[in-house]
Amino acid sequence: MPAVHGGERRWEAEAAPGMAAARPLALLVLLVLGPGGWGFADPPRDSLREELVITPLPSGDVAATFQFRTRWDSELQREGVSHYRLFPKALGQLISKYSLRELHLSFTQGFWRTRYWGPPFLQAPSGAELWVWFQDTVTDVDKSWKELSNVLSGIFCASLNFIDSTNTVIPTASFKPLGLANDTDHYFLRYAVLPREVVCTENLTPWKKLLPCSSKAGLSVLLKADRLFHTSYHSQAVHIRPVCRNAHCTSISWELRQTLSVVFDAFITGQGKKDWSLFRMFSRTLTEPCPLASESRVYVDITSYNQDNETLEVNPLPTTTYQDVILGTRKTYAVYDLHDTAIINNSRNLNLQLKWKKPPENGYIHYQPAQDRLQPHLLEMLIQLPANSVTKVSIQFERALLKWTEYTPDPNHGFYVSPSVLSALVPSMVAAKPVDWEESPLFNSLFPVSDGSNYFVRLYTEPLLVNLPTPDFSMPYNVICLTCTVVAVCYGSFYNLLTRTFRIEEPSTGGLAKRLANLIRRARGVPPL
């Protein structure tokens, strides 16, 4: 019998056998007081489900997606709700104070490479993204939006306070509500992205603190920052929306989903091997489910690995599998339920291991980079081509500037890159017999043949003519001419002006030749010299 009223405390404390007779009377009194007097609330109806999905990706990497979903059967719009159990109080107060209908906030570092990794469950843009649907009772949506982004920046230690009218939009056609919605007047929707926002441990810490089991039990023990940020892609998000409470959908429950997706790189974290285990990914193993969770499961995607020849071995063997059409294709998942005590057996922990039975296909790569003026690039690759397919191999290179003495006399012609070589072993349609070189014609004995099922061929591509940036070689001559002219005209004249001195010279009195000349001139009538 729970002690409820202050008045009843004294009665509870002295529970002597003699009071047993008085108890029915006291009970009657309590019932008379009526349900209005009940101070003890009903057990709160909220539930937690946690799940982890491990997906080996085609490129050898592995993706892990955590989802923690708290569903609360309550009407948060009414004031007076002060009893929070699994649903975090920080977010519950936000919903009631700012009259939110939906909130979606994500922090992402990296980019999901759909071409190599396949389609994602839920992608988010790099940086921080926040989009919110407000209830239609809100009068000043912009003011609520500004205050909400400030409050969220304090909760998640992010610079969300930089969200203002310069980076907020009101989408008119997309971002429809993901939860229950009667009408969608886009006036109550706001969307903003901060691409410069960095995600680091200080954003993960408050995100973890919102979880009911924090990082102490269940799947959240795997969330260690030093492993989660050493990844090619890291995205954590918070999604709040109203959902149907039951199949008839007559009342609303609030759903909070916290998702975290990471992609571990095969080369950086896996040291080049494609074998993965929980310990290698997170440096931890699972020991128990979260006691507050009603479901705690790990799913491993084993779809494509049952069909091909090479099989993915999952250890320990799953007891159940789950098959469904996900994102348009049929997929199979191995299911590990942490509530099932057989999973976490006498070794007291669960360390899922994914091992490949056959070595990977890609055979051999040898690359020797160039050294300036010493040796060229060399790239050799052994590839197994699938039938009826087209494979493209491309290499990017940059063009550099040469020293001016290294150019040919006709540099605008371009520079040649040597052709690529393709050496292939092609399967023959008709089996060939081994030939005796002396007896067969010469055209059949170019290449030695080991067995008749395939033949060897060596093909070459065209050479590549590359235009390098060419300087203007006439410029040195032009510069020399111009400089010399300027020096001669300007400096030379100045030098002459400064250093030339003038002297007066006496004319010479002359000699015999001059007197003779004067005689002749007098005779002519011309003035004398």
Add this chain to the structure above:
Amino acid sequence: MWASFICWWTQDQAEQFFRSGHTNNWAVLVCTSRFWFNYRHVANTLSVYRSVKRLGIPDSHIVLMLADDMACNPRNPKPATVFSHKNMELNVYGDDVEVDYRSYEVTVENFLRVLTGRIPPSTPRSKRLLSDDRSNILIYMTGHGGNGFLKFQDSEEITNIELADAFEQMWQKRRYNELLFIIDTCQGASMYERFYSPNIMALASSQVGEDSLSHQPDPAIGVHLMDRYTFYVLEFLEEINPDSQTNMNDLFQVCPKSLCVSTPGHRTDLFQRDPKNVLITDFFGSVRKVEITTETISLQRDSGIMESSHEEGQRDEELMEPLKYAEQLPVAQIIHQKPKLKDWHPPGGFILGLWALIIMVFFKTYGIKHMKFIF
């Protein structure tokens, strides 16, 4: 004789009780440098953060400002870590860090607003310095500085006069009981020269005209990890625990010239108590005076707080019709929706004035007789 001894002992206890008049502790830790090669400034700030948290000050009483992100920087070979010792011995970033002002938010304006309390009303609680007149505040700043200024993020600076004025504002608003100011920059002593408010004690890593030097680089990370002064302060603080009786005179002796190359300085003339009576934990820890009592208090259970939504929820269930989820891409509806008309605003005063001027000039020039053709 015993009586006099006991009398002296209780008097000493009483004196100890009144040694410091503070009831709560706050810390404002600022790193002002951006870019990867200033890794050591972030490591400096984080090592003080770590010590302060270890000695008891909670995150809600620490305002941590880091001007750049080193832990998750793409150049960091070990993501989510910031090391203070080479060979990666001590990760000062930890697993439980809460950075209040990060990246572009670390500006002179925000710093001064935090100190003086003049913050916009929508600032969240974790970004405020909610100190009162019984708070002891530790302010630690590090970065690049010069004679009389400290550089913020390579784009602006704060002068020692501005800082002194900010502290005076804090004193006049009764926002601190005692303040300890530590700065680790080049020519750091110039920053505390201009203080004039009471109850401030200041420490700096170098005198005017001297440079503060960095400690040791790590070959794997490729940058210098810590500055010398803060490195030795961290070593000193690692020995302190919440019940240490070490006082400020020991902190003044940390990092002599032989280790630090620069000469650390300190200023105590504005401080009312003798530094030898000031415990390290008065500023770096959150040691409160606690009086244990054996009285019992009986509490009345408040029956007003109850979850009344249960009954109302039941009533609602009968009234509401079934709800449905929205269609994510209703193509027909999108194509046929009308674009939202922008709210019409009347033209502003400037436009009206301009048009009035044009019309007036026109009629003055060409005469009033043209009016009948216009209107």
